[in-house]
Amino acid sequence: MDKNYDVIVVGAGNAGLVAAATTAKNGLKTLLLEKHNLPGGSASSFVRGRFEFEPSLHELAGVGTSENPGPVYQIFKELGAEINWQYEFNTFRTVATGPDGYDVKLPAGIDAFCKEMERAVPGCEKQVRALFDLARKVEEAIAYITKMKGKPNPLVMITRHGDFMRVASHSVEQVMDALGLSEKARDILCTYWGYLGVPTDEVNAMHYLAMLNSYVKNGAAMPYKRSHELSMALEKVIRDNGGEVWYNSEVTRFIFGAEGQAIGVEAAGKELFAKEIISNIIPNNVFNRSDPARIPQRDLKLANARRFGISVATVYLGLDCTMEELGIKDYTVFVTSTGNARKQYEQRLSGSMYIVNCLNDVIPDCTPKGTCSMFFTMPLFGSDIPEDLKPEEYKKYKNNLARRYLEAYEKLSGMDIISHIEEISIATPVTFARYLGTPEGTIYGYINAGWDNMLARISSEKDDYTIPNLTFCGGHSARSIGYSSTYTSGKIAGDRVSRKLKGGI
Amino acid sequence: MSGSNIRSLSKFDFLKMIPKRNQIIEAAPAKELPPLQSYKANALAEALHPAVQYLVVSKVIERNADVKTYILAPDTEKGTKTLAYFSAGQYISISLTIGNAKLTRPYSLCSSPKESLSGKYAITVKRVEGGLATHFILDQWQVGTKVVASAPEGVFTYEPLRDAKHIIGLAGGCGITPFLSLAKAIADGDEEASLTLLYGSRTSKDILFKEEFDAIAAACPAFKRIDILSDEDAKGCERGFITAEIIKKYAPQNEDYSVFICGPQAMYDFADKEIAKLGIRRKFIRHEVFGEYRNPEKDKEYPKAKGSVFNLTVLMRGEEKRTACSAHDTLLNTMEHSGIAAPARCRSGICGWCHSRLVSGEVYIPKSVDGRRMADFDYGYVHPCCTFPLSDVTLEIFPEFHG
Known part of the structure; x- marks a missing residue:
């Protein structure tokens, strides 16, 4: 059995999927390894009763149409991944509830x-x-x-x-x-x-x-069958081009050669080797699974200088009534207690900012007839979880959190939501820590601090990560977070590695 | 609003960006990075959802000739120090090696969530005629037997924002086990709900956990049990089946209530018709998963059989295994009996843990247990636990690996 590959991609998040699809499409023998039993990372879906929920995507920027394609549309098209895009032509409705409050809905x-x-x-x-x-x-x-x-x-x-x-x-x-x-x-x-x-x-x-x-x-776009459609379409590109995708296969160790170059990984009890390794997993997790002697000082300092980005709590609701019956007229409503972003951020634990979505506004038949779904999202750091919260208190903690936001929105909107809940699921940074394995359950990699902004990261790429034959992609890397950025990041990594292995430019 | 403009900002700040970033990086320590478990969110995730739990049988309680309760403790020798907390109604999936076969079986936890804090889980196993796993467990397991289990799984749980405050539990046979856990959780104050349990048995001798339930009811006014016997008149028990009239008799009169149902397939068929007469909103009716799907050929939608024995090729991380499979058996069962440790948990089509790629072949998946995601249909993914072959099949799976 041949366990040598041209490229091993670690992690099947958005960037990992696109990177692997790109290298496979370029004729390189590619293996994509994923710890979970599904592709996508946060770009997935889950079923409860008669509802299929979108776990993470609010709205995907940079899609555009066939006449006016954006970068994401181009990436999927070039790879040959077909997506049934559904469009949203409003940007958002934003409601500030304070004394100088406002309620504004802005079109694209x-x-x-x-x-x-x-x-x-x-x-x-x-x-x-x-x-x-x-x-x-x-x-x-x-x-x-x-x-x-x-x-x-x-x-x-x-x-x-x-x-x-x-x-x-x-x-x-x-x-x-x-x-x-x-x-x-x-x-x-x-x-x-x-x-x-x-x-x-x-x-x-x-x-x-x-x-x-x-x-x-x-405007923005969403896949018709939740983000699982995006991830499945990309996964198929990898296979159609001779690549392999292994699930339930967490990488537990990175293997280095005599010159300190990355040469392989260990996963599912096997040592696997490749000319190039692409990591969609956060550098902290790579370094913690590597011989410390192999980690360049600068990389370690950079990891120590950074803070983990924010995560979210999300309440997913399947409701036994229609959006019209509830009086919902928007896909996205931002609710804030103050217009000021800094205050919203600092007062996040007192409910100062949350986002309310109803996918039926964009995809009317995304739930069965006579029903609709909503999801409520609020910014929350993994480190915001009370230090003394015990596992046995977690169910109460997340239900209290959900109840507070649902009741606040019922009061604000006059809608009767809670009594219509047929299915509910509540995610917190603990949930993302479970499925993504990121430190503090971050979904945003490292914080986009002023000094560590996207442009500064892109300009420093050559200095930041210097382990030979190891390329990073994903929300934690130069292009930063969000669906469109991570797809772009995967494309850049896949192209770079392809060029390196196939010569040319 | 002044007439200020963008030129009031210095463009030369741009040139300072990278040096400043380098300065900050240079000033940071080059110390070892903290392990994942040092972060609160990751530690909680690991405590609640460990990849695997190594357990050991610490006590066996014989309920009757065909039913035993097994008390399970963490197997500290194998590295499991504590048991994952759970919600009453959840199950653990047990991995079994019986001869050449590698099986999993889901068992509802019948201990209280609180008991897991002191290192105690309990599961109750009833002998199933013709069943391989239950015979093996009942005949082989004893104090000291080592058991490999999953984290607690399943959504047959009380959800305070969704369910009514009062639950009517309908239990048949061994379907009683999750309700024992729920009754205890209510008595412990772990769940803020009340439970009236309508428990169907054949005779009073078949009632399981009578003493436990009586003790909980005596101490906790929020819990009540009514036995409904089909084959015996007994004092203090209802006679017959769990009908709409019986439910109405014990349900709260002027408030909403949730109906939770767990039992054998025949009970679901009967209970669903009775519940339909009550006009309860769908959201207030919760079923535990149905268990393994049998006799697919009896379904109206079942396609014409093109034979009954086919070849199954299983691809696993570059390895390949071939075996015969039957049209009457799920792909999961066939794999397990051929010694392939295929991933599986609920075995009822719902949880998605067995999510696998159908590389080629025709299959039948009963609609009522098809819990797949929509895109799975388009991209050829199936849940082997409820997938029946209609031709030769090639399937790609990814067995769990726990170093």
Whole structure:
């Protein structure tokens, strides 16, 4: 039996699936190893009674349509993975309940979005348009940097892309302040902060603007059969191209060669070898399964300098009534007790921010006739779980958590939700720790702190991870978190390794 | 709002980004990284959902000639220090090696969740005629027997946000076991609900856990048991079957109640018709899983058989094993009897633990137990525990590996 591969990919999360599909498609003998019995990591689904729930995806940016394809659409298309995309053409409804509260629903499409912002906050349209203008400049600069293969001419940058440099080196709040946006307009525009897990006075403006722009420009999309459809479609590409996917096969050890290069892994009691290893699992877990002598000092320092990103608690509900009967009119509602992102973040344990979704608004038949489903999501760090919480108290803890948010939303919306619950499941960072095996159950890799922002990570890729023949991809790596970023990250890793093994560029 | 603009921010801050990042990294210690278990969320996940639990039989209680309760303790020699906490109504999946066969069997925990804290699980096993596993356990297990089990699994549990405060439990035969755990959990204050248990047996001699239930009822007003005997008139017992009238008689009059049902297939068929007469909302009716599906050929949808014995090829991480399989037996059963330790837990089509790839071949999957995800249908994934072959079949599976 031949246990030598060209490429072993560790972890079948979004990035691992795309990386393995890419290398397999490029003719490389590829093995994808996954500890769970399903692909996808968070991109999966689960069945309770007559409901099939989406565990993690809110809305996927960067899809677009066949006429106007976005990067995610391109990745799936190039790989030959077919997805039944369902589209959402509103960005969000955001409700701030405080004394200076608001209730605003914003459509996709930059023009429509700006006009609606003007209606919500009179006088802001010019600045909001200036913001999207900056987003366009960011796109142009990135296109230039990409064209220069990551080595732009500094003089061209300074003379032609100065605004990009400004945006890329300041926080969202700094940029919005500079544009003279009022507090209320800023708060509304910062509604998406939770998608990056870092409040807008810390998160990099380039990163946030790119995300906001992507949602506003093209709307969002979801697969018809939950994220399990995405993961299954990618898995099939791997197999169709001669690759193997092994489940229930956790990598317990990374194996190194005499020169310190990665040469293989141990999984399911077997030693498996490859010319290149791609890790979709977080560097902390790789290093803890490796000979410490093989870990470069810088990598270890970097891991120690970083904090784990945020996770979430999510309440999944299957309801025995329709969304019309409940009076639901939106796919996504952000509910906050204060518009300010920093306050929402700091007061997260007192319920200051949560997101309410109803998938039936986008996919009417995603549940059986006469029913609908909702999910409630709130930011929560693994380290937010009470230090003294015992296993026997966990069921009460998660039910109390769920009840608090459900009751708050019932009160706010006047909807009768709890009495219609036919199925319920409650996930917390403990759930993600269980299924993903990430430290603190993080779903966002390392925190996107100001100093460790996406652009700084991308610019430092050559210095950060230097173990030969080992490439990282996933939410913890340079491209940062979110479905579209992780798919892109997997594509970059797969392409890089393919080029290396097949020669060429 | 001033007339300020983006130019008020320095573009040269851009040039400081990487040096600043490098400075922060350089200043960090190069110390060893903490292990996963040092994080609260990971430690809790491991405590609640260990990949495997090594147990040892610490006591055997003979209930009658064909029913025994096994008290299980952590097998510290094999590295299991504590037992995972659970919700009343959950089961553990036991792995068995019987001759050449490698089986799993799910058994509801009939001990209370609290008892697991002092290292005690209990399961109760009833002899099944023609069954391999129950004979083996009842005849072979004794104090000191080592047992390999899964973490607690299953969703036949009380959910405070979903269920009514009052539960009417319908139990038949060995389906009583999860209710013993639930009654104890209610008595312990672990679950804030009340339970009226309607327990169907043939005769008073067949009533299991009578003393335990009586003791709980005496101490806990939130729990009540009514025995319903089909073949005997006995004092204080109802005679007959668990009908809509009986349920109505013992159910709360002017408030919602949840009906929890656990028992043999024949009982579900009967009880479902009776419950339908009560007009209870679907959300208030909870079934334990049905157990293994039998006699698929009796189903209306069953396709015309193209034979009854086929070849099964099983792919496992690059290895390959061939065996004969029968149209009347699930792919899971066939694999297990051929000595393949296929992953499995609920064995009822629902939990998805046996999720495996159908590489080729035609199969029959009864609709009523098809708990697959929608995309599984499109991509050829099946749950072998409720999949019957209709032709030669090639299946790819991934046996669990516990170093």
